[in-house]
Amino acid sequence: MTKKFREAIINCEEASVVKDIAQELAKTKVNPIDVIQNDLVLAMKEVGDRFERGEYFLTHLMLAGEAMEAATDVLTRNLKEEGRKTLENAARKARKVVIGTVKGDIHDIGKNMVALLLRANSYNVFDLGKDVNPKNFVDEAEKVKADVIALSALLTVTRPFQADVINLLKERGIRERFKVLVGGGPTTADWAESIGADGWAADASETVKLIKRLFPD
Numbered sequence: 361m362t363k364k365f366r367e368a369i370i371n372c373e374e375a376s377v378v379k380d381i382a383q384e385l386a387k388t389k390v391n392p393i394d395v396i397q398n399d400l401v402l403a404m405k406e407v408g409d410r411f412e413r414g415e416y417f418l419t420h421l422m423l424a425g426e427a428m429e430a431a432t433d434v435l436t437r438n439l440k441e442e443g444r445k446t447l448e449n450a451a452r453k454a455r456k457v458v459i460g461t462v463k464g465d466i467h468d469i470g471k472n473m474v475a476l477l478l479r480a481n482s483y484n485v486f487d488l489g490k491d492v493n494p495k496n497f498v499d500e501a502e503k504v505k506a507d508v509i510a511l512s513a514l515l516t517v518t519r520p521f522q523a524d525v526i527n528l529l530k531e532r533g534i535r536e537r538f539k540v541l542v543g544g545g546p547t548t549a550d551w552a553e554s555i556g557a558d559g560w561a562a563d564a565s566e567t568v569k570l571i572k573r574l575f576p577d
Contacts, residue, residue, distance in 0.1 A: 369403035378427035382434040392435040408480030421476040459510040460488030462521035467514035473564040513544040523555040
């Protein structure tokens with residue numbers, strides 16, 4: 361049954377299909393914590409690997425992400441307190457990424473791809489959406505104790521707001537707490553260096569690789 365569950369996610373079956381399998385699993389003696397931490401995580405990693413190899417596309421990531429959320433909801437529904445604490449502890453150990461498209465910019469396809477691929481690689485993602493004020497990025501990063509702040513900009517006129525986030529971190533005296541990454545059409549490695557960012561990535565796959573280099577553990 362767990363093999364069927366893994367394959368359904370890897371094959372990017374509809375969320376309703378994966379949910380039905382999860383409900384079948386929930387009726388058995390299988391430990392839901394094991395299913396989530398092993399089968400679900402490994403399946404999502406395979407989806408992410410296939411995306412990086414060019415075998416899967418954004419649609420596949422979206423389907424797998426929806427299936428993951430549906431399955432997790434079913435498997436955690438009847439967890440006892442001890443089980444919930446186990447999952448919470450695992451989530452706390454995962455690297456946390458606050459991501460969003462900067463103020464004045466309503467383009468989010470690229471940002472959504474990054475968020476989906478990060479989740480597929482077991483990162484704890486806090487997606488603030490689009491047209492996000494610099495203060496909101498910083499407030500959320502402090503609130504969740506993030507490791508990374510990822511800033512997307514698709515317009516040249518909104519690109520400076522990436523620098524504003526970094527400047528606000530400096531003003532608050534907390535710049536060193538976070539790795540700040542930038543990306544988007546008008547951005548480059550030179551731009552990232554000029555504003556004091558910790559890195560630049562051209563696409564979703566490169567973002568994941570960059571974070572893995574920054575946090576090799």
